[in-house]
Every structure is written in structure tokens, then in C-alpha cells.
Amino acid sequence: xxxxxxxxxxxxxxxxxxxxxxxxxxxGLSFVIxxxxxxxxxxxxxxxxxxxxxxxxxSWARIVVGLNKAAPxxxxxxxxxxxxxxxxxxxxxxxxxxxxxxxxxxxALTCAGALGAATLPFAMLAGALGGVxxxxxxxxxxxxxxxxxxxxxxxxxxxxxxxxxxxxHGPLGEIDxxxxxxxxxxxxxxxxxxxxxxxxxxxxxxxxxxxIAAHIVLWQTVTGFRWRLAGAxxxxxxxxxxxxxxxxxxxxxxxxxxxxxxxxxxxxxVHYRLIEGFSLGFGFNAIAIALLATLKPLWVIPAxxxxxxxxxxxxxxxxxxxxxxxxxxxxxxxxxIFVLCAVGRGARKV
Amino acid sequence: xxxxxxxxxxxxxxxxxxxxxxxxxxxxxxxxxxTFAVGLEGMMLSGAFSGxxxxxLSGSIVMGLVAACVGGLVFGVIIAIATTRFxxxxxxxxxxxxxLALGFTSFALRTVIGRGQAPVIHTPLLxxxxxxxxxxxxxxxxxxxxxxxxxxxxxxxxxxxxLFLRRTRGGLxxxxxxxxxxxxxxxxxxxxxxxxxxxxxxxxxxxLAGAVLSLQQVGTFTDGMTGGRGYMALAAVIVGRWLPxxxxxxxxxxxxxxxxxxxxxxxxxxxxxxxxxxxxxxATLLVLAGLGRTARLPAxxxxxxxxx
Numbered sequence: 001x002x003x004x005x006x007x008x009x010x011x012x013x014x015x016x017x018x019x020x021x022x023x024x025x026x027x028g029l030s031f032v033i034x035x036x037x038x039x040x041x042x043x044x045x046x047x048x049x050x051x052x053x054x055x056x057x058x059s060w061a062r063i064v065v066g067l068n069k070a071a072p073x074x075x076x077x078x079x080x081x082x083x084x085x086x087x088x089x090x091x092x093x094x095x096x097x098x099x100x101x102x103x104x105x106x107x108a109l110t111c112a113g114a115l116g117a118a119t120l121p122f123a124m125l126a127g128a129l130g131g132v133x134x135x136x137x138x139x140x141x142x143x144x145x146x147x148x149x150x151x152x153x154x155x156x157x158x159x160x161x162x163x164x165x166x167x168x169h170g171p172l173g174e175i176d177x178x179x180x181x182x183x184x185x186x187x188x189x190x191x192x193x194x195x196x197x198x199x200x201x202x203x204x205x206x207x208x209x210x211x212i213a214a215h216i217v218l219w220q221t222v223t224g225f226r227w228r229l230a231g232a233x234x235x236x237x238x239x240x241x242x243x244x245x246x247x248x249x250x251x252x253x254x255x256x257x258x259x260x261x262x263x264x265x266x267x268x269x270v271h272y273r274l275i276e277g278f279s280l281g282f283g284f285n286a287i288a289i290a291l292l293a294t295l296k297p298l299w300v301i302p303a304x305x306x307x308x309x310x311x312x313x314x315x316x317x318x319x320x321x322x323x324x325x326x327x328x329x330x331x332x333x334x335x336x337i338f339v340l341c342a343v344g345r346g347a348r349k350v
Numbered sequence: 351x352x353x354x355x356x357x358x359x360x361x362x363x364x365x366x367x368x369x370x371x372x373x374x375x376x377x378x379x380x381x382x383x384x385t386f387a388v389g390l391e392g393m394m395l396s397g398a399f400s401g402x403x404x405x406x407l408s409g410s411i412v413m414g415l416v417a418a419c420v421g422g423l424v425f426g427v428i429i430a431i432a433t434t435r436f437x438x439x440x441x442x443x444x445x446x447x448x449x450l451a452l453g454f455t456s457f458a459l460r461t462v463i464g465r466g467q468a469p470v471i472h473t474p475l476l477x478x479x480x481x482x483x484x485x486x487x488x489x490x491x492x493x494x495x496x497x498x499x500x501x502x503x504x505x506x507x508x509x510x511x512x513l514f515l516r517r518t519r520g521g522l523x524x525x526x527x528x529x530x531x532x533x534x535x536x537x538x539x540x541x542x543x544x545x546x547x548x549x550x551x552x553x554x555x556x557x558l559a560g561a562v563l564s565l566q567q568v569g570t571f572t573d574g575m576t577g578g579r580g581y582m583a584l585a586a587v588i589v590g591r592w593l594p595x596x597x598x599x600x601x602x603x604x605x606x607x608x609x610x611x612x613x614x615x616x617x618x619x620x621x622x623x624x625x626x627x628x629x630x631x632x633a634t635l636l637v638l639a640g641l642g643r644t645a646r647l648p649a650x651x652x653x654x655x656x657x658x
Contacts, residue, residue, distance in 0.1 A: 037454075041461030089441060145639040148647065150386070150441050151588060152638070154581065155631045162631075166624035284445060291442060324460040326573070329453020336446040337428070341436035 019294050019343060026338035027292075027306075034331050038323060048323050055316025056309035062316075064200045068270055070308035071203030072097065072262035072279070076286035077293065077300040078207075078214045079255030085218070085295050086227040086251045092138050092153030093259045094283025095160030096131040100260025101267045102164050103130025105182055105274035108189035108267075109172065119188045124264050131260020132253050134160060139252040143245050157283065168276050180276035191269035201269035207304070210258060214297035227251060259283065288336045294343055307332065355616065359609055361493055364501070367605025369394070369562040369576075372504040373583035374590070374597045375511055376422075376555030382515065382592055383548030384528035384541070384651050388444025389429045390556050391580025392451030397422035397557025398564035399455040402571040403463065405473040414473060414565050415558070422557020423550060425451055430549035434542045437654045448580070456573045468573075476500060476566040500562045505598075507555065512594040524548055528648030531655040541655050556580065585634040591641070592648065604630040 017025070035045040056066055076093040083090035104127030112119045138156050142149045167173075168180040191201040218224035229237040230247040237247070262282065267274050289307055293299035310332070314325040373390050380387040397418040404417025429447050432438045463469050476498045484495040515521040523544055526534045531541035563579070564571050582604055590597030610617070611626040619626075 037457065037461075041457075043461075089439075091441065091445075141635065141639055147635075147638040147641075150388075152635065154388075155585065155635050155638075158578070158581070158631045159628050159635075162624045162628045166622055169624065170622065284449065287442060287445060288449070324457050326453045326456035326460070329449055330457055331453075333446050333448075333450025333453055337432055337438075337443065337450065340438035340443055340446065341432055344437045 022342035023292065023294060023339055026342045027335045029338050030331055030334035033334055034327060037327070037330065041323065043321065043323055047321055048317055048327075051317035051320045051323075052310065052313030054313075055320075056313035058316075060198070062312060064198055066305070066309040066312045067200055067204045069312060070304045071201075071207045071269075072266050072282055073285055073289055073307055074204075074207035074300055074304035075210055075262035075265070076255075076259045076283060077289035077304050078211055078297050079258035080286045081290035081293060081295045081297055081300055082214060082218065082227065083251045083255050084290060085231045086247050087231040088248050088251045089148075089150045090135075090138075090153055090252060090255050091150050091287065092135060092156055092252075092283070093255065093262075093286045094279070094281075095153070095157035096134045096256050096259035097263040097266070097279040097282050097286075098157075098160040098164050099134040100127040100131040100263030101274060101279055102167060102263070103127050103260065104264035105185070105267050106167075106172065108185040109182060112186040112189050115188075117188055119186070120191065120268065123189050123268055124261060127264025127268075128257045128260040131258070131263065132256035135252040135256030135259070136249070139249050143248060149248070161280075164274070165276060168274065172274065174273075182274045184273045185268070189268060190272055191265055201265065203265035203269050206261070206265065208301060210261075211297050211301050218297060223250065259286070262286075285332070288332055291336060291343075292339055294339075355613075357489060357493070359606075359613060362609035362612065363602065363605040364493065364497070365567065365605075366608045367601045368501045368504050369559045369567070370579050370583045370586055370604055371598060371601040372500065372507065372559035372562055373556045373580055374586045374601055375504070375507045375594065376552035376559070377583050377587040378511060378515075378590075378592060378594060378597060379524065379548045379555070380552035381587060381651060382528045382648055383524045383545045384531065384648055384653070384655075385429075385433055385545050385549060386440035386444060386652050387552065387584055387587070388441050389425060389447040389580075390444075390552075390559075390583050391576055391578065392444070392448035393422040393425040393429075393553045393556035394560040394563075394580045394583075395448075395451045395455055395574065395576045396425045397560025398575055399459065399560070399571050400557070401561040402471055402473055402564045403458075405565060406463070406471045411474060411476060411565060415561055418557045418561035418565065419554045420557070422553040422555070422560065424553070426549045426551075426553020426556070429553075430546045433549075434546050440652050452574055455571070459571060459573070470570070472570050473565060475569045498566045500558060500566050503558070504562070508594045508598045515594070525648070528651055531650050531653075535655070545655075556583075559583070582630060585630060589634050589637045603633065 038045040038048050055062060057063055076097055080090060080093050104123045107126035108119060108123045115122060134156065138152045141147055141152045172182045174181055174183045191203060194200045194202045194205055218227065226242045227247055229240055230242055230244065234244065263279055266278055271278060285307055289300060289303045293303040310328050314328040317323050318325040373394050377387040377390050400421025401414045401418030405411050405414025425447055429443055432443045433440050460468055463471065478496050478498050481495040485491040515525055523534060523539055527541040527544040534541040534544065560576065563575060586597050586600035586604055589600035607626055607629040611623045614623045614626065
């Protein structure tokens with residue numbers, strides 16, 4: 001605490017301009033480095049980007065794949081953005097998504113017969129609840145024992161993966177599937193389509209509405225004000241009558257709901273079953289997306305779309321011209337590092 | 351349970367613990383100096399990759415080891431520049447570096463060497479060096495004194511780092527930078543430079559930890575081959591309460607649970623391998639919760655230091 005008096009570092013040039021500009025510059029810089037990598041690999045960067053764009057937007061079917069991919073990223077990203085704003089370094093979206101998907105799957109598999117048309121909303125609810133429970137455990141360990149939230153949530157991610165694996169290899173697994181997955185859900189548990197006769201499910205609509213809701217809560221309500229205050233200054237928050245425990249708990253719960261719902265829409269909307277590793281990396285992407293959006297809920301929408309379309313585009317780039325799709329990880333990693341450098345701790349400011 | 355099975359289990363424990371231990375030693379240096387070491391995974395992966403590529407291109411395993419150090423170092427530098435010069439949040443910077451390492455190693459493997467496909471590279475493995483006399487002790491000799499060189503190095507590093515932190519001026523400066531950087535500054539040393547240097551050293555250790563996997567145990571590189579061992583090293587540092595010997599104990603415990611998990615069927619255990627795999631993480635949580643607020647997390651870890 002003593003050493004964190006804030007005076008701009010003098011030795012390295014500070015990044016100037018508005019936050020939005022700096023984010024765009026960071027992404028641009030990461031593409032420049034990526035271009036160099038493609039050139040070193042003996043390929044044409046322009047051809048690579050052409051394939052990425054074609055793969056992402058080349059047909060309605062491709063766009064749908066990207067939009068469906070963006071939905072869970074968006075939901076989880078909003079949760080992470082809110083937490084980071086409130087100074088809760090929640091790294092646990094990854095685990096909350098996995099447990100959310102698991103809870104929704106268990107519900108869809110066991111209760112579809114009894115509930116009929118009501119299965120879907122309850123399965124979504126089960127997913128959100130699963131996420132909340134997982135987040136709440138982390139919050140309780142953090143608050144009750146004073147353990148750093150990053151460490152708790154990181155450890156709980158690994159445990160969540162193993163819980164899902166355990167259940168998939170055990171009681172819920174489809175027999176003779178040859179791959180750890182559950183049997184397919186009944187149709188009543190499938191997420192409805194946003195547009196008939198396409199694969200586009202309503203997840204993206206839910207996610208965009210969630211972003212708008214989060215924006216309103218953050219800026220127009222007392223709860224949102226308390227969260228921002230908690231992120232800005234412990235002291236100010238304390239004098240305003242806020243309690244750290246309450247803001248941590250509510251923020252983790254919100255992240256749990258959103259991430260759990262993200263896991264639920266992935267299993268109920270895309271796979272119609274639980275598959276091992278269905279959400280691998282989603283939570284870490286959500287962190288990157290939240291930071292790329294400089295922790296603004298509405299900006300999470302374009303940031304999540306950027307990540308999702310980059311990923312769908314890269315797969316087709318790999319198929320068409322043989323540039324490995326792992327290039328996307330390079331772009332994501334670089335742009336995240338540059339955004340962090342460009343925005344610095346300013347990303348946490350109210 | 352017969353003796354052969356037990357010896358097999360114990361030697362597997364040492365084998366699995368070694369890369370985690372090597373990375374954890376880097377983690378101790380980084381964290382005691384005041385930076386969260388989430389980036390260990392990426393440094394380790396980079397080390398594993400450049401080790402194999404170095405050995406493959408030069409045909410010399412020694413060059414491979416040098417390359418592994420450089421590979422870890424590069425990511426140490428990236429994280430150091432971001433966290434010390436641009437004041438980025440340590441944890442997220444580490445995650446970003448891990449993402450970058452995963453993508454870059456996989457991309458470079460396919461394009462620079464593989465021409466579009468994942469190439470199959472095999473390098474010779476580092477061979478065991480039996481220590482005269484000691485290696486003839488029954489059971490213990492085979493277990494501890496007939497090991498490949500990096501295993502000796504990892505265990506020697508535990509002692510060296512313990513002495514360094516306790517007994518040398520450099521070690522005291524390092525821990526002071528993690529506890530009270532202002533005091534270090536007042537005493538005439540720049541704590542930012544100390545943290546930077548610690549990240550470089552930590553990068554080298556983590557790079558070598560990657561080499562333990564790729565050059566000493568597997569003999570090739572595959573995408574994401576570190577498979578979370580960097581995070582496990584981070585957990586071992588925490589379980590070991592940021593002390594070298596405690597961390598060694600943590601690594602051995604993690605190695606043992608992993609070895610046990612691979613032998614669930616051989617030992618006829620009534621639990622599934624996934625439940626056993628949870629043990630390291632549950633143990634870390636329990637230790638953390640047990641220590642609670644008394645946990646000796648370096649006091650100024652994660653906080654930026656700026657000269658006024």
C-alpha cells in the first residue's frame with residue numbers, strides 16, 4: 001500500500017490519446033507483429049486476412065457460427081468486466097461456465113420427461129444457479145479466510161474441469177459413444193432459434209440484453225454505484241456505507257449467473273449435449289474480452305464479436321491456405337498484452 | 351502391494367515432480383520479489399519449445415538447453431516490461447503471456463519447421479548420470495542418484511535458492527522488494543530493477559523446467575505440452591508458503607498424487623483418477639484457507655512501485 005503513490009512513470013514513453021484510440025492502436029500493433037510472423041512463415045498476410053474475413057463473414061452460415069460463438073463470450077465477459085470494476089479479480093469464469101453447462105445438462109437429461117415445455121427455462125436457471133454456487137464457494141473462501149480471490153478462483157477452475165470429466169466418464173456419459181459426452185437432450189430442452197431454419201439460437205439476443213442491463217445497473221443504480229465505488233477506493237466505499245464483503249459477494253454472484261448461463265446456452269443451444277472440454281478456454285477469453293472492452297459492459301459486445309469472428313475465420317484460413325489457426329491465439333495474446341500496456345491500471349478507474 | 355510397484359511409484363513421483371519443482375523455483379524468485387507468477391506456464395511452454403527446436407536445428411542437446419533458457423527468458427522479459435514499465439495487472443499479464451506462448455509455439459512449430467503441418471521432431475533425451483557410490487545404495491540409489499542432469503539441477507536449486515534468499519545481500523534485497531519496496535529504494539537500490547531481474551531469472555528456471563519435459567522426459571514438442579504444470583508450480587509455491595523447502599514438499603506431494611492417479615488401476619483404488627487429480631488443487635485451497643490471513647504472501651506483491 002505504501003509504495004503505490006501514483007505518479008506517471010517517467011522512463012518509458014506514456015501511451016497517449018483516448019482509451020478507445022489506445023485500444024484500437026493496440027489491436028493494430030498486434031496485427032503488425034502477426035503480419036511479420038506470417039511473412040516469416042513464407043505466406044502472404046493479405047491472403048491470410050482475406051481468408052479470415054471470408055471464413056467469418058463469407059456466408060450466412062459462417063456468420064451464424066460466429067454469432068453463436070460470441071454469445072457465451074459476451075455473457076461471461078460482462079461478468080468479468082463488472083467484477084474487475086469492483087476490484088474483484090475474478091479469474092473463475094472458466095469454472096463457472098463449466099459447472100453451469102454441467103448443471104443445465106443434468107437438469108435437461110433428468111427432468112425433460114416430467115416438465116415438458118418448461119424444461120428449457122428451468123435448465124437455463126439450473127445453469128445460472130450452478131454458476132452462482134461455484135462463484136459463491138470461491139467468494140466464501142475468499143471472504144471468510146482472506147485468501148486472494150485470484151488464487152481461489154484459479155484453483156476452482158481446475159477442480160470444475162475435473163468435476164465435469166468425472167461425471168462425464170461416470171454416471172452421465174453416453175455408453176459406447178467413444179467420446180466423453182452425454183446422450184443428446186430431448187428437443188424440449190433445446191434453445192429456440194432466433195431465426196427459423198437457421199442455426200442461430202437466441203443466445204446472442206440474451207447476451208446483448210445482458211450487456212445493456214449491466215450497463216444500466218452499473219451507471220444508473222445504487223448497486224452499480226457501490227460496485228464502482230468499491231473498485232475506486234476501499235475508504236470511500238467504506239465511508240459511503242458499503243461493505244467489501246457485500247460487493248464481493250454480489251459481484252461474484254452476478255458473474256456466476258452470467259457465466260453459468262453462458263455454459264447453459266452452449267450446451268442447450270449448440271451441442272444439445274454435454275461434451276468434454278465444451279467450454280475450454282471460454283473463461284480465459286472472457287477475461288481478455290473484458291479487458292479489451294476496458295471493463296465497459298457495452299463495449300464487451302464488439303470485443304466478444306471480434307474474438308468470436310477471429311476464431312471462426314482462422315479455422316477457414318487454416319483449411320484454405322494452410323496457415324495454422326493457432327495464429328489467432330497469437331493475435332489474442334498480443335492484443336491483450338498491448339491493451340494492458342496501453343491502458344495500464346487506468347482500466348480499473350471508475 | 352509389492353516392493354517393485356512401490357519403487358515404480360516413487361520414481362514416477364520424482365519424475366513428475368521435477369519439472370514442477372524447477373518452475374516453482376523460478377516462481378519463488380519472481381513472487382518473493384513482488385510479482386505474481388501466473389506467467390510460469392507460458393515461460394515453461396516457450397522453454398520446452400525452444401529447447402526442442404534448438405536441439406533439433408543444432409544437433410546438440412547442450413544448445414537445446416541454452417535455447418530453452420532463452421525461450422523462458424524471452425517471456426520473462428515480456429512480462430517484466432509489461433508489469434514494471436507499463437504497470438499492468440500482474441495476473442492478467444501472466445494469463446496473456448500464457449495465451450501468447452501457446453499460440454506462438456504452436457504456430458512456429460507448424461510454419462518455421464513443419465511447412466504447414468505439425469512436424470514430428472525427435473531429439474535425443476538427456477541421459478541419466480549415476481553418481482559413483484551413492485547410486486549403489488539399494489532402493490535409494492536408483493531413486494535419487496541415477497537421475498538425468500536437470501533433475502539434480504532442480505533439487506540443487508532448492509538448496510541454492512534457500513541459501514541465496516537467506517544468506518546473501520542479493521537475496522535480502524529481493525525479498526525486501528516484495529515486502530517493502532520503498533525501504534529498498536531508500537537503501538539505494540531500485541526495486542523495479544530487482545523485480546525485473548527476478549523475472550529474468552525466473553524465466554530461465556521456467557525455461558529449463560520446460561526443457562525437463564521436452565528434452566529430458568519426452569524428446570519432442572507437442573502443442574500445450576506443459577498441460578497446466580506451470581499453474582501447478584504456482585500452487586506448489588503457495589502451498590510451500592513461498593519457502594524453497596516447503597515448495598519442494600508441495601511439488602513432491604503433487605508428483606505423488608499424479609503418480610497415484612496414473613496407477614489407480616494397478617493399485618486397485620476405489621476412487622476415479624479424476625478425483626485424485628483434484629487433490630493438488632484441493633490441497634492448495636485447504637492450505638490457503640487454513641493459513642487464512644496469516645499466509646505469508648509477500649506484503650507488496652502485485653503492487654506497482656513508482657519513484658516519487
